[in-house]
Amino acid sequence: MAETEIISNSDSNDQFFEGVEKLIEIWFTPAKHADLRKITRQQWESVLKIVRCEIISFTQSEQVDAYVLSESSMFVSRRRWILKTCGTTTPLRCVRALLALARDAAGHARVQNVFYSRRQFARPHRQLPPHDHFDSEVELLDSFFGDGRAYIMGPEEDCWYLYTLLPLEGTVAALEKEHREASSGCEASEPDQTIEILMSELDPEVMDIFTRAHSENAAQATKESGIDEIIPGMLIDDYLFDPCGYSMNGVAKDGSYMTIHITPERSCSYVSFESNVAVREYDALLARVLAAFRPQRFVLTVFASPDAPGAAATRQLKQFSALCGYEQKEAQYCRFSGYELHYALYNKFPS
Numbered sequence: 001m002a003e004t005e006i007i008s009n010s011d012s013n014d015q016f017f018e019g020v021e022k023l024i025e026i027w028f029t030p031a032k033h034a035d036l037r038k039i040t041r042q043q044w045e046s047v048l049k050i051v052r053c054e055i056i057s058f059t060q061s062e063q064v065d066a067y068v069l070s071e072s073s074m075f076v077s078r079r080r081w082i083l084k085t086c087g088t089t090t091p092l093r094c095v096r097a098l099l100a101l102a103r104d105a106a107g108h109a110r111v112q113n114v115f116y117s118r119r120q121f122a123r124p125h126r127q128l129p130p131h132d133h134f135d136s137e138v139e140l141l142d143s144f145f146g147d148g149r150a151y152i153m154g155p156e157e158d159c160w161y162l163y164t165l166l167p168l169e170g171t172v173a174a175l176e177k178e179h180r181e182a183s184s185g186c187e188a189s190e191p192d193q194t195i196e197i198l199m200s201e202l203d204p205e206v207m208d209i210f211t212r213a214h215s216e217n218a219a220q221a222t223k224e225s226g227i228d229e230i231i232p233g234m235l236i237d238d239y240l241f242d243p244c245g246y247s248m249n250g251v252a253k254d255g256s257y258m259t260i261h262i263t264p265e266r267s268c269s270y271v272s273f274e275s276n277v278a279v280r281e282y283d284a285l286l287a288r289v290l291a292a293f294r295p296q297r298f299v300l301t302v303f304a305s306p307d308a309p310g311a312a313a314t315r316q317l318k319q320f321s322a323l324c325g326y327e328q329k330e331a332q333y334c335r336f337s338g339y340e341l342h343y344a345l346y347n348k349f350p351s
């Protein structure tokens with residue numbers, strides 16, 4: 001396991017852990033016989049060493065391999081790679097090695113899309129380069145992928161950062177034509193949607209469930225918190241850290257996944273939820289997540305391709321703010337080529 005990042009906070013005798021994750025998702029252009037799942041466990045272990053984390057558990061569906069890591073999760077499918085890591089891990093340092101493995105071991109030579117995102121860290125100065133500044137992260141990403149675009153959403157003190165290769169719609173006809181030509185003979189791009197709910201200041205009673213003092217094992221915490229009912233029908237791989245902390249991956253037969261990570265320490269409580277489940281409306285899912293964790297604040301992001309069932313989610317999420325006792329403080333909407341992005345920041349009402 002990586003060196004511990006748990007640092008004692010002398011004021012409260014509580015401990016600080018940076019729950020906020022860095023999330024990188026890379027899509028490779030479809031290519032015959034290419035499959036990222038050809039990369040062996042030993043090869044993944046060497047990549048994750050660069051990130052400063054380890055594999056602690058594994059599960060899979062027909063479409064996706066799901067790894068629980070010492071610091072969050074990794075999902076590997078035929079042409080999509082997702083790495084989500086918290087603490088002081090260094091995921092961008094492994095991209096060069098990942099691209100080489102994708103080419104040499106998996107047959108993927110062309111990157112189609114990249115999404116790198118994260119919420120503002122609670123303690124940015126504790127991060128290792130390049131993660132100590134968004135500018136440095138962007139510089140490194142550009143050194144791999146050329147001319148990406150960087151966005152900062154929301155208020156300065158609690159913002160959400162995004163880097164992607166997809167330029168805003170209207171500027172990319174040539175690029176799209178090139179992608180179409182490159183993928184001719186293989187399947188066209190598939191519908192895709194992802195929701196992330198990044199929650200802070202959570203209900204202490206709920207957070208207690210994710211401690212060894214309260215729960216004997218991960219399965220007990222999963223059941224008592226209601227995590228097993230957030231998206232029914234998922235095969236769940238869960239892990240309870242000692243003395244506290246929780247991570248889970250869920251995979252379903254249709255290729256969808258969910259992942260939840262919990263930092264229960266009172267002074268820095270943080271929970272993240274992410275899924276690509278293909279729902280038409282997010283209201284019920286969002287309500288179940290909020291009822292399970294009861295955050296004071298959360299960032300919500302939804303990416304959806306125009307052909308995904310959840311493409312109309314933006315309008316629905318606007319109505320949601322009035323329903324659930326949360327006030328929408330900020331909302332931004334971006335239209336990229338091939339994707340729409342909705343970002344919003346919510347506070348419990350009254351805050």
Ligand SMILES: C[S@+](CC[C@H](N)C(=O)[O-])C[C@H]1O[C@@H](n2cnc3c(N)ncnc32)[C@H](O)[C@@H]1O
Nearest residue numbers: 017019071086241244245261262263264270272
């Ligand atoms: C890996 S988990 C999930 C973090 C996640 N990014 C989140 O959303 O909060 C982190 C929690 O596990 C605890 N933990 C206990 N032992 C750990 C270890 N060896 N490595 C990482 N986290 C550990 C941390 O204190 C923290 O509460």
